[in-house]
Amino acid sequence: MCITEYDEARAFAEQRAEGRAEGRAEGMAEGRARGLEDGKLFLLISLVEKGLLTLEQAAKELDMTAQEFEEKASKLTV
Helix, strand or coil, rough: HHHHHHHHHHHHHHHHHHHHHHHHHHHHHHHHHHHHHHHEEEEEEHHHHCCCCHHHHHHHCCCCCHHHEEEEHHHCCC
């Protein structure tokens, strides 16, 4: 193995490690965002079920129609 082959292999390994780290960071950020979104939806569903919030108010919080909220809620609570 000559010195340029060694440098290329090392550079490739470093790039792969950087790519994995970036991928993990992006995945974690997406996971956090999705978790917050789901948490808000579950909270709103709970408040509607308890009668503390109207369906329309909950839908407005998520920028959707009452029908869209009902459909989404029914998929999660089945």
